[in-house]
Amino acid sequence: DDDSTEFNDELGGALMRRGPYISMITNRTMNVLIRAAMLFMVGVFLALVLNLLQVQRNVTLFPPDVISSIFSSAWWVPPCCGTAAALIGLLYPCMDRRLGEPHKLKREWSNVMRCVAVFVGINHASAKVDFANNVQLSLTLAALSVGLWWTFDRSRSGFGLGVVIAILATLATQLLVYNGVFQYTSPDFLYIRSWLPCIFFAGVITVGNIGRQLALYEYKVSQEKTHQD
Numbered sequence: 001d002d003d004s005t006e007f008n009d010e011l012g013g014a015l016m017r018r019g020p021y022i023s024m025i026t027n028r029t030m031n032v033l034i035r036a037a038m039l040f041m042v043g044v045f046l047a048l049v050l051n052l053l054q055v056q057r058n059v060t061l062f063p064p065d066v067i068s069s070i071f072s073s074a075w076w077v078p079p080c081c082g083t084a085a086a087l088i089g090l091l092y093p094c095m096d097r098r099l100g101e102p103h104k105l106k107r108e109w110s111n112v113m114r115c116v117a118v119f120v121g122i123n124h125a126s127a128k129v130d131f132a133n134n135v136q137l138s139l140t141l142a143a144l145s146v147g148l149w150w151t152f153d154r155s156r157s158g159f160g161l162g163v164v165i166a167i168l169a170t171l172a173t174q175l176l177v178y179n180g181v182f183q184y185t186s187p188d189f190l191y192i193r194s195w196l197p198c199i200f201f202a203g204v205i206t207v208g209n210i211g212r213q214l215a216l217y218e219y220k221v222s223q224e225k226t227h228q229d
Contacts, residue, residue: 035214036086042210043085044078046116046203050123051077088165088204089211095157096212112213115152119206122148126195134194141198149205158208166200 122144126137149159173196177184184193 032090035211036090038214039086039089039207039211040082042089043082043207046085046120047078047081049120084169085207085210088161088207089214092158092161092208092211093215095161096155099157107213107216109213111152112209115148115206115209118144118148118151119202122202123199126199138195138198141195141202145198145202145205148202152209153205158205161208162201162204165204166197169200170197 122141125144126141149162153159
């Protein structure tokens with residue numbers, strides 16, 4: 001009887017110790033899923049708005065048989081952009097922790113909203129402003145994109161991830177255009193517009209900042225719950 005009582009006490013103590021741990025893992029997984037869903041919606045919204053700017057300027061042309069959204073975009077564009085936004089937004093804070101380089105520059109939502117506004121402005125410039133030639137447009141957008149990183153990020157991990165993802169996204173776009181999925185008017189760099197990597201880079205930095213801010217908000221909430229407990 002004494003042995004069984006001691007065993008039950010040890011088992012109960014172990015379960016009590018594991019309870020908060022399992023709860024923490026469950027909450028963390030749920031928080032990641034919530035952040036991913038929010039980032040997906042942000043990516044879909046930005047894709048629709050930015051594609052509207054491009055289509056109005058006749059920069060992007062989709063074949064008539066794949067036009068199925070109110071913003072004259074192929075049906076697969078918003079989900080792809082949403083998925084990419086979710087992955088990038090989750091990757092940025094993860095890389096910050098792994099590299100030991102926490103992002104501390106202007107960590108508030110108002111700054112994130114300004115970053116989004118500048119990103120939309122860069123896209124608006126690429127679609128609306130007339131430049132003398134494509135080289136001048138590309139150099140201007142490159143300067144604006146790097147300026148966006150310097151103003152709202154300034155981290156080496158942010159710059160490195162932005163460059164790598166921009167290159168990969170540009171290669172993927174080239175493959176899609178080469179296979180006739182859609183096309184750009186007046187392509188000047190391997191089937192696409194030469195300024196496209198700059199747009200991708202600015203978009204990565206913007207989504208990365210949103211992901212970081214969501215992760216920071218989650219961290220603050222968890223810390224407050226820990227102090228309350």
